[in-house]
Amino acid sequence: MQRATRQRAAILELLKDSTQFLSAQQVHGALTSQDHAIALATVYRALQALTRAGELDVRYSGDGEHLYRRCTRSDPHHHLLCRHCGAAVDLPGIPLEQWVTRHAQKHGFTDVHTTVELDGECSSCAPSGG
Amino acid sequence: MQRATRQRAAILELLKDSTQFLSAQQVHGALTSQDHAIALATVYRALQALTRAGELDVRYSGDGEHLYRRCTRSDPHHHLLCRHCGAAVDLPGIPLEQWVTRHAQKHGFTDVHTTVELDGECSSCAPSGG
DNA sequence: GTCGATGCAAACAGTTTGCAACCAC
DNA sequence: GTGGTTGCAAACTGTTTGCATCGAC
Numbered sequence: 021m022q023r024a025t026r027q028r029a030a031i032l033e034l035l036k037d038s039t040q041f042l043s044a045q046q047v048h049g050a051l052t053s054q055d056h057a058i059a060l061a062t063v064y065r066a067l068q069a070l071t072r073a074g075e076l077d078v079r080y081s082g083d084g085e086h087l088y089r090r091c092t093r094s095d096p097h098h099h100l101l102c103r104h105c106g107a108a109v110d111l112p113g114i115p116l117e118q119w120v121t122r123h124a125q126k127h128g129f130t131d132v133h134t135t136v137e138l139d140g141e142c143s144s145c146a147p148s149g150g
Numbered sequence: 151m152q153r154a155t156r157q158r159a160a161i162l163e164l165l166k167d168s169t170q171f172l173s174a175q176q177v178h179g180a181l182t183s184q185d186h187a188i189a190l191a192t193v194y195r196a197l198q199a200l201t202r203a204g205e206l207d208v209r210y211s212g213d214g215e216h217l218y219r220r221c222t223r224s225d226p227h228h229h230l231l232c233r234h235c236g237a238a239v240d241l242p243g244i245p246l247e248q249w250v251t252r253h254a255q256k257h258g259f260t261d262v263h264t265t266v267e268l269d270g271e272c273s274s275c276a277p278s279g280g
Numbered sequence: 281g282t283c284g285a286t287g288c289a290a291a292c293a294g295t296t297t298g299c300a301a302c303c304a305c
Numbered sequence: 306g307t308g309g310t311t312g313c314a315a316a317c318t319g320t321t322t323g324c325a326t327c328g329a330c
Contacts, residue, residue: 023284023329045319059287064320066285080210084295085319100259109257119244120268127239128273129230135267138250143258153304153309175294189312194295196310214320215294 022073028066030056032075032090040106041079041087041099079137102142111138152203158196160186162205162220170236171209171217171229209267232272241268 022028030051035042042050048063067088070076077091079099089099089108096113116134124132152158160181165172172180178193197218200206207221209229219229219238226243246264254262 025285025329027286043319057287061288061321062286068321069285080212082210100254100257100262102259109259111253114246114249116244123241124230124268124270127230128276129232129239129270130276132230132268132270135265135269137265137267138254138262139265140254140259140262143260146258146260155304155310157311173294187312191296191313192311198296 022069027056027058027062028070030054030058031063031066031070035076035088035090038089039108041077041081041089041101041108042106043081043085043087045085047088098136098138100138100140102145103139104141104145107142107144152199157186157188157192158200160184160188161193161196161200165206165218165220168219169238171207171211171219171231171238172236173211173215173217175215177218228266228268230268230270232275233269234271234275237272237274 031047034047034050034054044063044067045060047067048058048060051058051063067076071078071088075090075092076088077099079087079089079101081087087106091099091110093110098111098114099108100111101108114136116136120132120134124130161177164177164180164184174193174197175190177197178188178190181188181193197206201208201218204224205220205222206218207229209217209219209231211217217236221229221240223240228241228243229238230241231238244266246266250262250264254260
């Protein structure tokens with residue numbers, strides 16, 4: 021079972037206040053600069069544990085790192101992520117089940133899992149007309 | 151411009167014959183065991199160049215590596231990938247544009263790019279009833 | 281007191297890069 | 306001959322792991 025240590029509390033606190041997806045290194049950097057001494061390995065281990073426990077959503081950044089975000093929604097949904105600042109908004113789940121099932125059957129695939137990733141430029145990062 | 155070297159020809163040949171997504175290391179391993187001497191770095195560089203040239207599709211494996219597949223289709227489409235053997239089939243593009251645009255606008259996002267990844271068990275890998 | 285969590289540093293895996301030799305054009 | 310390509314090995318980045326210590330329950 022998971023223990024409520026100072027380090028994990030700090031990580032959850034940080035993620036609770038963030039709408040962004042953050043990398044393990046970003047989490048570590050943020051905590052360190054907030055005077056929360058924590059080892060990078062601890063961040064990785066905690067992030068893994070929390071992900072396994074369903075507390076966090078993970079995404080692949082596209083350049084080699086994983087991004088984490090607190091997300092307690094249990095219903096299917098997607099994240100629209102700003103590729104500049106990492107800001108994310110929740111979007112309702114796309115009703116793809118029928119479409120996926122139909123095509124999966126056609127090709128003999130079973131137990132199909134669908135991942136939808138959306139990324140764009142948020143209003144703060146978009147060039148405002150120039 | 152790209153030069154038609156022996157190494158790139160071998161890589162393209164290998165990928166042409168494969169319906170699977172392969173990692174750089176798998177490509178290297180396959181070529182090496184086929185008596186095609188080639189350096190791992192060359193595989194990485196060629197794979198990058200070919201991807202940039204639009205000759206290959208890339209996918210993230212979920213455990214730290216990128217997977218490549220030859221794919222000359224230019225129309226939007228998706229890949230349904232077997233998580234055991236890596237076999238992949240092309241699926242037509244899901245008409246998400248309107249849905250995405252509508253939600254993106256609502257949240258002030260522009261230039262939104264959609265990635266749909268499907269993975270399941272192909273008929274060869276699925277437990278056939280036991 | 282027990283056993284999971286932490287910190288440190290070394291180990292790892294995948295990938296990239298510097299540089300000289302090489303070869304397609 | 307020129308300039309992109311290759312091979313090698315070393316460097317890098319993100320991540321994991323071994324082990325002794327620490328601390329939550």
